[in-house]
Each structure stands twice: as C-alpha cells, then as structure tokens.
Amino acid sequence: MLRRFGDRLSFTRKLGFRLGALLSVAILPLALISLVQNFNLVRSAERSVEIALLGRTTSAAAGERALLHSALGSADALGPGVLDLMEQPELCSELMRSFIQRSATYVAAAFVPMDGISNCTSRAAGTPIDFRDSDAYREFISEPGTLVTSLKNGPLSGRPVIAVVQPLYRDRELLGYVTLSLTYELLRSTHDMSLGTQGARIVTFNHRGQVLSLDGNDKELNRTILPQNTELVNLLSSSDTTFRARDNGGAMRVFTVVPIVPGLVYALGSWSPNTAGAGLFQLSRFGAVTIPAALWLVSLAVAYFAVFRMVLRHINVLRGQMRRFAIGNRSEPPPVLHHAPSEISDVSQTFHNMARILIRDEEAMEEAVNEKTVLLKEVHHRVKNNLQLIASIINMQGRMIDDPDAKRVLRSVQDRVAALATIYRNLYQAEHLDAVEAGRLIDDIINQMINASINSSNDLRIVTDIQPLILLPDQAVPLSLLATEAVTNAIKYAGVPEGADRAWVRVSLTSDKPGRATLEISNSVGARVHHSEGTGLGGQLIEAFATQLEGEAVTESNDESFTLRLDFSIDSGVFGSANDPRNVVLTSAAREGAQH
Numbered sequence: 001m002l003r004r005f006g007d008r009l010s011f012t013r014k015l016g017f018r019l020g021a022l023l024s025v026a027i028l029p030l031a032l033i034s035l036v037q038n039f040n041l042v043r044s045a046e047r048s049v050e051i052a053l054l055g056r057t058t059s060a061a062a063g064e065r066a067l068l069h070s071a072l073g074s075a076d077a078l079g080p081g082v083l084d085l086m087e088q089p090e091l092c093s094e095l096m097r098s099f100i101q102r103s104a105t106y107v108a109a110a111f112v113p114m115d116g117i118s119n120c121t122s123r124a125a126g127t128p129i130d131f132r133d134s135d136a137y138r139e140f141i142s143e144p145g146t147l148v149t150s151l152k153n154g155p156l157s158g159r160p161v162i163a164v165v166q167p168l169y170r171d172r173e174l175l176g177y178v179t180l181s182l183t184y185e186l187l188r189s190t191h192d193m194s195l196g197t198q199g200a201r202i203v204t205f206n207h208r209g210q211v212l213s214l215d216g217n218d219k220e221l222n223r224t225i226l227p228q229n230t231e232l233v234n235l236l237s238s239s240d241t242t243f244r245a246r247d248n249g250g251a252m253r254v255f256t257v258v259p260i261v262p263g264l265v266y267a268l269g270s271w272s273p274n275t276a277g278a279g280l281f282q283l284s285r286f287g288a289v290t291i292p293a294a295l296w297l298v299s300l301a302v303a304y305f306a307v308f309r310m311v312l313r314h315i316n317v318l319r320g321q322m323r324r325f326a327i328g329n330r331s332e333p334p335p336v337l338h339h340a341p342s343e344i345s346d347v348s349q350t351f352h353n354m355a356r357i358l359i360r361d362e363e364a365m366e367e368a369v370n371e372k373t374v375l376l377k378e379v380h381h382r383v384k385n386n387l388q389l390i391a392s393i394i395n396m397q398g399r400m401i402d403d404p405d406a407k408r409v410l411r412s413v414q415d416r417v418a419a420l421a422t423i424y425r426n427l428y429q430a431e432h433l434d435a436v437e438a439g440r441l442i443d444d445i446i447n448q449m450i451n452a453s454i455n456s457s458n459d460l461r462i463v464t465d466i467q468p469l470i471l472l473p474d475q476a477v478p479l480s481l482l483a484t485e486a487v488t489n490a491i492k493y494a495g496v497p498e499g500a501d502r503a504w505v506r507v508s509l510t511s512d513k514p515g516r517a518t519l520e521i522s523n524s525v526g527a528r529v530h531h532s533e534g535t536g537l538g539g540q541l542i543e544a545f546a547t548q549l550e551g552e553a554v555t556e557s558n559d560e561s562f563t564l565r566l567d568f569s570i571d572s573g574v575f576g577s578a579n580d581p582r583n584v585v586l587t588s589a590a591r592e593g594a595q596h
Contacts, residue, residue, distance in 0.1 A: 054242060065418045068260060071105070074103075074106075095120075107183055109181070116137050117132075118131055141278040144177075175502050201214070228248050317337060318340075334348075383424045388418070427473060441476060442483050463507070471571070475549060478549055491523070493562070503526065520565045526560075
C-alpha cells in the first residue's frame with residue numbers, strides 16, 4: 001500500500017517541482033502578510049472613493065431630478081382639469097395652451113386618449129393630432145404607466161424633446177395619458193458640473209435603457225461615456241452602484257449609477273480613475289502584488305535556467321514539431337532529436353515513426369477520396385444532361401400536341417424534370433458534395449420557371465427574398481421540388497387584385513433562428529380567368545416533400561392573397577456547421593500568445 005501511495009506522488013520527485021516548491025515555501029509567509037495588509041487598506045480607501053463618487057453624481061444630476069419630478073407633478077396636476085373638460089375639446093386645448101404660456105419649462109402639452117387621436121393639445125385650434133406614430137404612444141400602449149422617454153421628433157413641437165407621460169384614470173378605467181415635453185437643452189443645462197464633478201461625463205437614461213440626455217456629443221457617448229459591451233438596461237438597480245470597467249474606447253474608467261426618479265430615470269456617471277482619485281489605489285494594489293510576484297519570478301528564473309539546458313529546450317522543440325504536424329505541416333516527417341537526453345530522444349524517434357506512417361496513410365486516403373469525388377461529380381453531370389434531354393423531348397412533344405390540357409400536363413412534367421436537372425447541376429458544380437447552396441438553387445429554378453411561364457404581356461410581378469442557406473442534398477432535393485410545385489401553382493392561380501394593375505407572386509427563403517428555416521410562397525388573388533380544375537397531384541407532391549423535410553406545409557388565404565408556408569429544421573450534419581468534427585481547434589492555439 002505504501003508503495004502504491006508513493007507511485008501516486010512520483011511527480012514530486014521531478015526537478016522542476018522540487019525547486020519551485022522549495023522557493024515558494026520560502027517566500028510564502030512574507031507574501032501573504034504583505035498581500036493581506038495592502039489589500040485591506042486598498043479596499044477601505046476604494047469604498048470611501050465610491051461613496052464620494054456617488055455623492056458627486058447625485059449632485060450633478062440634482063437639477064435634472066428636480067426638473068423631472070416637477071414635470072411628473074405638473075402632468076399629474078393637469079389630470080383633473082382634463083377630466084372636467086374632456087367633452088369640450090376647445091376648452092381643454094385652451095387649458096393646455098395657457099399652461100404652456102405660463103410655464104417657461106415646457107414646449108408642449110397634450111392629453112392623448114387610448115385611440116391616439118388627441119383633440120386636447122397646446123397647439124392652436126385646428127384638426128385633431130395623430131399620436132399613433134409617436135414612440136411615446138407605442139411605448140405607453142405596450143406598457144401603460146408613468147413614462148419618461150426621448151423623442152427625435154415631437155408630434156406637437158416638431159423637434160427633439162423629452163416626453164413625460166402620466167396615465168389618466170377615471171375610477172379604474174384608463175382613459176389615456178397626459179404628456180408634457182421638455183427640450184434636450186433644458187434637461188442638459190441642469191447638470192451641475194461644479195463642486196468636484198470636473199472631468200466627469202453624465203448621461204441620463206430611462207428604465208428601458210433609452211438615453212435622455214448626456215454631456216458632450218454622440219461621439220463621446222460611444223467612446224468614453226458608456227461601459228464596453230454593456231447595455232444601459234442592465235445597469236438598473238434599486239440602489240446606488242459603483243463599478244469599474246473599460247469604456248468603448250478601451251480605457252479603464254469608474255462608473256456610478258444613481259436613480260433620479262426611482263423606477264423611471266437613472267443617471268450614469270463616467271469618471272476617469274485619476275479624476276475620481278482611484279489612481280493612487282491602483283498603484284497601491286499594484287505594489288502589493290508586485291513585490292511578492294517579483295520574488296517568485298526570481299525563484300522561478302533560477303529553477304528555469306537550471307533545467308533549461310538539460311530538458312526544457314528539447315521539450316520545446318518536440319512540442320513545436322507536434323503542433324506544426326497537427327495543424328497540417330506534413331510535407332515530411334519531423335527530424336529526430338539525437339542530441340537530447342536518451343528519454344527525450346526515444347520520444348522523438350517514436351513521434352518520427354508515427355508521423356511517417358500517418359503521412360503515408362493520409363496520402364493514400366486523399367487519392368481515394370479524390371477519385372470518388374471525380375466519379376460522383378461525373379455521375380451528377382451525366383444525370384443532369386439526361387434530365388435536360390428528357391425535358392427537351394417533353395418540350396418537343398408538347399409543341400406537337402394541340403390539346404390544352406395535355407400541353408399543361410406536359411408543361412408541369414417538364415418543369416419538374418427541369419428542376420431536378422437544376423439540382424444536379426448545382427451538385428456537380430458545388431465545391432463540397434455534401435453541401436448544397438439551397439438559396440441559389442431555388443433562385444435558379446424560379447428564374448427558369450419565370451422565363452418559361454410569363455407571357456409577353458408582362459402582367460405578373462415576381463418578388464423574391466432568397467437568403468443563402470446551406471443544406472444536405474437529402475434536404476435540398478425535396479425543398480427544391482416543393483418550391484417548384486408551389487411556385488407553379490402560385491403563377492397559375494395568381495390574379496390581379498382589386499385596385500392593382502397586375503398580379504404578383506412572392507417567394508422567400510429565410511433562416512431567422514439557428515437550425516430552422518422557412519419557405520414562404522404567396523400569390524395575389526383577384527379577378528382572373530379560372531383555369532381548369534387540377535388533378536391534385538401538385539398538392540400531394542407538396543405534402544410528400546414536406547414530410548421528407550420533417551415539416552408541415554401550412555396554407556393561409558384571404559380576399560387578397562394565398563400563402564403557403566413551410567417551417568423545417570436544418571440537418572445538423574450540414575458541412576461547415578459548428579458541430580462538424582472537421583473543425584478542430586488545438587488547445588495550444590486557444591491560449592493567448594501561443595505560437596506555432
């Protein structure tokens with residue numbers, strides 16, 4: 001048992017471990033005492049700085065807090081008057097105008113009912129004002145309640161404003177909201193940049209993360225004010241917070257967040273560490289770590305130079321050979337390290353033999369794969385030629401037949417054969433035989449059908465939205481054939497809508513979610529000569545192809561359009577996907593600073 005325990009601890013007999021352990025034990029007590037004392041001092045001082053910065057941010061935003069509280073109170077105070085005059089729009093508007101004229105703070109006021117059409121505004125008497133295109137109205141409808149938001153174009157003032165919204169109730173019934181508008185300049189002018197706030201940048205934002213006002217310009221907002229890779233909505237908190245982070249310019253700064261109107265508006269202070277008084281503490285923390293680290297580095301340097309000549313330099317060479325071989329440098333087997341110690345030389349000789357065998361086997365496999373690829377592409381090419389020949393024969397036969405129904409049947413067969421030919425053409429032209437660009441494939445099929453189906457009067461408009469989509473051939477083939485059948489039906493039954501000059505067909509292939517794709521084909525419905533009743537074969541084929549794709553074709557129709565939609569999952573085995581075993585990342589390549 002003692003022998004087994006000793007075997008488990010055999011790594012402790014290594015030279016590098018023993019040197020590092022002895023030197024680390026020697027400096028460990030002094031390093032711990034130094035670290036603990038210095039970090040305690042730094043933490044205490046940093047907390048004092050954080051409290052001071054919160055106070056400075058609160059002081060800078062005090063004027064804005066008072067202005068917004070006043071606006072919310074004024075909007076609330078206008079509510080009873082609006083309730084009394086709601087049935088008298090002229091008097092209600094006069095109330096709003098007189099309020100704006102008496103106040104130098106606001107530029108517009110209005111009561112907006114739930115339908116968005118207001119007859120009670122501070123604008124001169126006239127037609128009702130439509131607020132439905134206002135961002136404030138949409139935000140209120142989606143989430144009724146008190147709101148402070150920024151508008152690029154105020155419905156009444158026609159310029160950028162800050163809108164303060166208060167809901168208006170009668171008993172428990174929500175009637176709409178009262179809104180007051182302030183200018184950006186007024187809100188920004190309330191920032192108090194005195195009394196220790198020099199060098200800071202203050203930005204205020206609402207509870208949805210929308211910027212209301214800021215110091216400076218938009219470039220400063222993107223570069224120095226906001227923390228890097230952080231959304232404003234993620235900074236919301238019920239209490240004051242302070243944190244350090246890099247800004248969008250890459251510089252380290254101190255950020256403070258204080259609520260101006262709890263739950264509605266917040267202020268973000270952005271401080272340079274030197275201005276905030278935190279630079280000295282960073283130096284103290286650096287010193288607390290530097291001295292023990294320096295002693296540790298010196299001890300490691302001694303151990304390193306002691307064993308470098310005997311072991312490490314040969315291991316580094318061997319490791320580099322393995323990395324280069326792993327990432328594809330296999331022109332010849334790596335040389336054997338004859339001058340290294342015998343143990344390392346034996347490892348090098350074994351790796352040399354293994355690499356020589358792998359290079360030989362891989363060359364044989366590549367030759368076999370290339371031969372199979374050429375043969376498979378030739379098969380696809382010949383199948384495409386045969387299908388095109390069949391389509392041409394069907395076309396010739398159709399020209400010799402006078403029966404319209406027979407011509408229509410032959411045309412449908414010809415379209416299906418031509419679609420198959422297009423699929424095989426893309427297969428043999430593809431760089432990888434296990435991947436097909438379905439978007440380009442469907443686009444080619446649609447263009448081919450358009451050229452064959454639309455007559456010279458040009459009375460049909462085709463609109464396509466085909467996104468690039470890589471699929472396996474097992475999915476690309478049924479998807480393309482389904483699209484052929486659906487587009488054929490759409491072109492066949494497209495009618496001119498009422499009030500339009502021509503019919504239309506829309507085709508889209510999108511992938512909004514990872515691993516999912518949607519094919520949607522729509523056509524207009526209107527007055528058009530009815531075709532003869534179909535055989536139903538196209539619908540049966542569509543249903544069969546949808547089953548092969550493990551999806552379900554859903555149809556929707558109304559007085560204006562008919563839509564077929566297919567939502568299906570993309571096979572995870574598609575070439576180039578994240579799960580492809582051929583995408584290999586070496587551990588050494590993932591480490592920062594690693595070299596090959």
